[in-house]
Amino acid sequence: MIKSLTLFVRTVRTPNVALVQTRLASQVLPQLSATKYNVKRKEFGSVQADDVNFFKSVLSEEQVLTEESDVLPFNIDWIKNCRGQSKVVLKPKSTKQVSEILAYCNKRQLAVCPQGGNTGLVGGSVPVFDEIVLSLSLMNKIISLDEISGALVCEAGCILETLDNYVKEQNLIMPLDLGAKGSCHIGGNVSTNAGGLRLLRYGNLHGSLMGVEAVKADGTVVDCIRTLKKDNTGYHLKHLFIGSEGTLGIVTKVAVHCPVLPKAVTLGFFGVKDFDSVLKLYKSAKASLGEILSAFEMADNDSISSTVQNLKLPNPIADFPFYVLVETHGSDETHDAEKLSRFLEREMSSGLIIDGTVTSEPAKMQTIWNLRESIAGAGLLDGYVYKYDVSIPAARYYDLVPVLRQRMAGKAVKVYGYGHVGDGNIHINVTVPEYSKEATDMLEPFIFEEVSKLKGSISAEHGVGFRKPHFIHYSKDEGAISLMRELKQLMDPNGILNPYKVLPDP
Template sequence: LPPMQSFYQGWLFISACLKQRKCKQVLASTRKLHAGAEGSKVSPSAAPERLPFCRVTEEDLAFFRKILPGRTIVDPDLVEPSNVDWLKSVRGSSEVLLRPQTTEEVSQILSYCNSRNLAVNPQGGNTGLVGGSVPVYDELILSTSLMNKILNFDSISGVLTCQAGCVLENLSFYLEERDYIMPLDLGAKGSCQIGGNVATNAGGLRLLRYGSLHGTVLGLELVLADGQVLDCLSTLRKDNTGYDLKQLFIGSEGTLGVITAVSILCPRKPKSVNVVFLGCETFEQLLKTFQLCKGMLGEILSAFEFLDSECMRLLNTHLKLPNPISDCPFYIVIETSGSDPTHDAQKLHNFLEEAMTSSLVSDGTVATEEAKIKALWSLRERVTEALTHDGFTHKYDISLPVERIYQLVTDMRKHLGNQAKSVVGYGHVGKTT
């Protein structure tokens, strides 16, 4: 199946779970290609035409095995996971998985493929939900998963330099031991890689507080399509010594080159963290709560997320996650982080008192202990996982003015009718656009 292209990095995720009958019809169009075969290939009607790239030969495999001994994978069972996206909704037909460990190896691979006119699909943790991380046809898959070394950390400036294949959660553990945190947090943090995060300009749960990767990424090391290594791995917050080329590659999704290393500015670990889970009767009340939240919590506000009642139903049904408050049409997850527990607790108390008095929220609970904080966050982070148990999932990550965004969910429910088992909306309210 062809991958759906990601047009937006937005704050609302709208997902539709189709009924099983249609799921089977879609999956039936999966096709098989053979490396080195020159015959005609069957492709689904929605796929773009395969460009005139060469096909992999035994001579090509011999070259890759020479520079990647034991890391040129052709076993179909081992290649298959890299051909299928996380939702199992799109599938490529690559028969070769390359696993370099160094920038030099990536350079050799791309230089050779450029000379041979072989198509390459860069891949990180393969946690994307819009099909962008898997091949469309039989492209070589270049995985960065073995490029997972931390190269340097400056405890004074807070600048971390690492290879692109480092898993986000591993970087978080490393930094927390040194009293720092990553400026990026995602539900897929246990599998996603920092190179893929940068390549997709991932926003995540902390964007409201720390901004986008365009601001926190200080430098990149990249390999261009012809194998040329581009060293933009600066560790300076201000660098006026030339064009800021790295900005072109943040969000480029592997179309301009392969990211091999990243330097990123990391904030200090907060001494005080609170998470609040609230319920609202209308989306308008939710937006007013967001306005109140920004005004009263100010500098300690680090996240403002929402999910609807349909998300909660799926979380409870498929993952057995209980609703910690009474049933409501909309739910909010708010996180504060700061340096003074007493100050933060008082600001949060004042906000909650005002929100309840103004009848903006109908119920809520507060967590200050780590276990309870994780439990509340799981209600937001595991929505996508719950959706996968409910049918064949179509998921879209979009940006619209916040006052109009949930209307799209309502319209989709009317448009799809009984063709969909469920249509849900959830996302980052803090990413207002």
């Protein structure tokens, strides 16, 4: 039986503490990426004392980190899968400083790894060898906000949640919402073309981003900052940097279109009997809720139970084979309540919804969202987690999970799937007691071959990073890959920007 429906005018989300906790769950250092994945260092220069002195002449002493204990956190990704060997971290405060650093590094052929909040899941934000880490964390100024158009201009190091709280004061909302919003940077979001929880309503960053400022490998600043929804003059250069993961240039500023803050927000969390019911419920939600449907999330039982058991988070409803989370954003509380009530009555009667809870109270919504957003981190407490971020046509969305359970029987602790049904993006997690070459070989390239057969994408929203370049051909043909290489050669001829990432070696 559905628990009482309570409507509230607006909600304010708070940081997901569980993600922060699980980031520090294990104190054991991961194996060096170069050793673990058998990668050969390219012919870049090595940082010398004179180089460090130059960086200190451009930056202050505090902006140049060389102590091993200070540099170590920048060498390790948050899921502790990848570990680099950088000896220097630079923390510029301006585009001018980024430009001077890159111009120097390009002449010296010193490789650079740009880093934002370091919340990535494919190793794209940490070095592989001794690349200089260029942290954008001090470039965190909000430059302007047009209250009429909703155009926000800010530096790349701004934390997503900070921006969301800022624009809410002007009754706007950031179009992007992620589980890591309390620590991820908007520049990193743009550089990976992050998708997030509400792509169904607000679209992806290619549509929301009005402009970028980026610095090329040779220090050239490319200023494409505009706050116009329409600007059809020449090539759309901003799209080169969206999703390029710092391999074509380093994003330093962005202009984002912020939609109006919804006056009425409601969240439903339902238990259903099977995945076929999930798809039927999604079809019904689109037809019944229409323009107010902002998110439609799915998680299987193992996904939710991992957060309940490992992180001691409460589940507001009983155990079910599958769970569905439905969120609505609207401007008329009464209108939205009527639409939602009709949807619930029909699907309870049809049997698609077995049980659930619906609320507009901020604290209750936060509890439910934490349960969903903490899935990624909860599995880390069970062992080593292979994380796959793929998009698959809706009808076949969940097919790979039972296939992998059978394939990994006796090897995996758990295999589970969850994600954004509305855009076909499923996250598949395979937990094993510890990393092994045997488990890796059983999973890769098998899972990418299966995704390719289904006409899906091997990377839906996390990017290609360090983990997937040699699998990119499962989603892109040779013509597309060749064009990408040509763009890389044109914009970064010495290959200093985020090497070993995105594109495979010829």
